[in-house]
Amino acid sequence: MLLWAVLTVIAVITAAAATIPLVRRYEAQATPKQAVLAVLSDQLADVDAQQQAGTIAAPEADALRLEIKRRMLSTGREVEAKVRPLGTGALGGLAIGLAAVVAVAATALYATLGRPDLATTTPAPAAPLAPTATTGAPDIASVVGQLEERMKRTPNEPEGWRMLGWSYFQTSRFKESAEAYRKALALAPKAPGYASAYGEALVQAANGIVSPTAVQAFTDARALDPADARARYFLGLAKQQSGDRKGAIDEWIALLGEAPADAPWGAELRRVIGEAAKADGIDVSARLAAIVPPAPVTTAPNPSAEQVAAVKAMPAGDQQAMIRRMVDGLADKLKANPNDPEGWVRLMRARMVLGDTAAATTARRQALAALQGNPAALAQINEASQSLGISGK
Template structure:
């Protein structure tokens, strides 16, 4: 209904303006300043003769003769004007009407191509109000999980590994206050793709730690819940992220996920601010730095901000081993270690990388590195689980998937 009224009003206004322009054109071409000049002079003479006759300046006979003479000249002048009007070309409105038709066609056509015909007016204030309503009314974590289809089971999982996880579940059920058991359960459930069970175990980890729970523990829980909701930021996850930001306003993980939340509700302006903060303040090794850099330029165009992406920061010295691999000092130390100690150091680095990828994510190269290392350690089943999770995380990103698939193929996990 509103759409019909809009187009009707637009058409009426267009016709009205066109009529005014054509009318003005006809007036401008109807005659020149000298048209009808003689006739007006003769009419003035007739008026003058009447006044002189009334005052007695001229005799009645003379007045009658003058009237006849001037009237004859007036008739002749009128006939001449009529003949001139008949010989004049018509008003030059056809070219103007043609130009107007082209302008109207370009205007309506351009609006149909670039605009949104059929949509009502949506000013900025209304858009913000609608987005904030979406924020307030979005489903909670349980509702988001209930709306998802059943998740398919991961393939190529070692039955022995599954048996070990079953034993771990039984042990944790008997000893729910076993902190280390809950931590292992959360990690292994996540590796199996059982994200709800994983974050439930992580909730127990935080409860058991109490005041000693770290921001990393909370972010692990938030990430697992985010994944369990298939990439939707629930109110519960938002509360966890905001709690971290209160203590560390530059935490790159929390900033990035709050940006995702604002993207999901349509507050692209706020998402841009959060991701710009990630780009400006995140450490060089942050996985969210690369993510924010890859998304912020098109987001800036949507927001209407002229944004120039800064140069990527170089890797900083002192980067942790799980981010950059062993340092020269680590290699030298490893040469003096016993085989058992060397294996323990490698295991520590692998577990550190695994934990970070599970909680914070990472680049395709880091996922590929973890797959390769696990395969070299003989843990092909676990490498297959990591490969399946990486394929899910990088779905639709062909260039990054190619890196991961190449590592899996070299490890014998993919053709």
Template sequence: MLLWILFSVVTAGAIAFAAEPFLRKARAPVVGPSRRDIYARQIAELEAELSAGRLSAEEAAMGRAEIGRRLLALPPQEAPQPQAAGQGVGPAMPMAAVALAVLVTAVALVSYLKLGSPSLEGQPLAARGEEIARQRQYEDLVAAVEQKLAQNPNDSYGWELLAGAYRRLGRIEDAAAAYGRAAETQGPGGAPAPLWSEQGEVLTMLMDGAVSRPAKQAFEKALAADPKDPRARYYLALERAQKGDREAAITGWEALLADAPPDAPFRPMIEEQIAIAKGAAPIPDAPASP
């Protein structure tokens, strides 16, 4: 059931972006949920799916790690975003929260889109056909977003949405390029830190977890935009560990933990990296990053 819900969210996000010119209308001011609230609900759904036996322990652990990565990118105190009357779909609207929520579906959604769900094998042929049709529908929606961006290549929000879709489809190189376009097409104020750190993360994925020079440059741009950006700080510390500078890595991770809330879901994962750095074992290229 959760997979169908997640697919509906993805579909809604892509349709709303592709049809954005037709969706503008006046509305009363509302307050949307904060991303932190969205992630909290997704953690609860993840645990419910695990308890019901619809997710394996490994999938649940990977899902928690992905949600932890997204939580790292949030500012320490994020308030719900007010929506002014008369606004349409845009990066400051609830649509942005939907797009960001889609990004944390991680393992379950990727497995679904690649037809690798553990429950798929035993499904009737008709149900399997429905899932194949839904995958094709999702790919068609991605193509629609690509077509719209071909007509309006300076739409930064569209590039960000497309980058997330590429990432979920396993098109990591395309995702890195799309995040770069999203950053380059920002307004005069420049790209926000999360865009650069997203690009750095997918560039790291391209190298099987090794923080390459282009990835490091992206993380450094993120810190230039926001010196407290948690994801950039995490990966730059990881880069130091991979280069053999364990002390610098430990210092960076400990500083990150000092700034994180006591109940931050990613805290155990960073503590594990610190323990590895303090031990004799080599730093892995692809750690269980938050």
């Protein structure tokens, strides 16, 4: 009798598991509107990060925030239809019928194939499952599509074209980005940042080649704002590609000397200068020494075999605590010296291994903000994010 009582309980649980999805509230399901709002919220965070990094001016950042918030309000007011394939009464009847079928089928199956005469044994406890990380990439394409539709309706809005160019650039659609920036620049030729953004999109679309059109865009940008770091860097790169390596080094050293001491791209620019000078046999050590020295790059050393063995001998709980302390230590080092793309990749990977998708996403956002002005490092971060399954938040 005890066996049949246990089997009855199991059949009831199985029937409940099969029928609960039929009668649960559909209102609790995630909606497309929530996904769009999540993407817009992430765009707000990206604007804050870019303003802190100095890649966009405060008025431009305020305009972006205003537009994104307007779209959030517009999306929030949209009413989504409830999806309920059957009425409440029909769902209830279907659930009861399915439960009955499950119970009868289970009883018949056991009566045919089961062995109630065997002695009951206590199974060994199953090994706990390792935590898994799940990610849900928001539908960024739909958001970009909405912006595309908006520009079809309002083609004379320069800020809309600038936002579309920025969205294309973030998704590596560089040719479309350059075209959108070109339209924005044609409508507002003196808007801050438009010309240099257009030039950078042209460079990326040409696989790193600074074309004459891009040179003109950067020249116009520097004429509007002599402190435009992006324009000055790429104008130096244009000199290097045209054979004027000394002129490129002079341009970059001047830019480095006028940059803030905490500029996130300062250490990378110093490295570029050093490599260019070494390749051409030019001694720039004294000129670089006169500029604020870069912060030392700190990387976490690989553990020794003894350290690995000691960790494996620890209880599972202590192992997890030690791993988390090591990961947090890496995060602290990156705060002190953010110009370390390999370190950011290690941090993102470690966060994902620990199952902390939110922390991995935060690390990605911090890395993109810290490495602004370093296209190669940004590409490395984006590539690692895609391989790890970290969404673009």
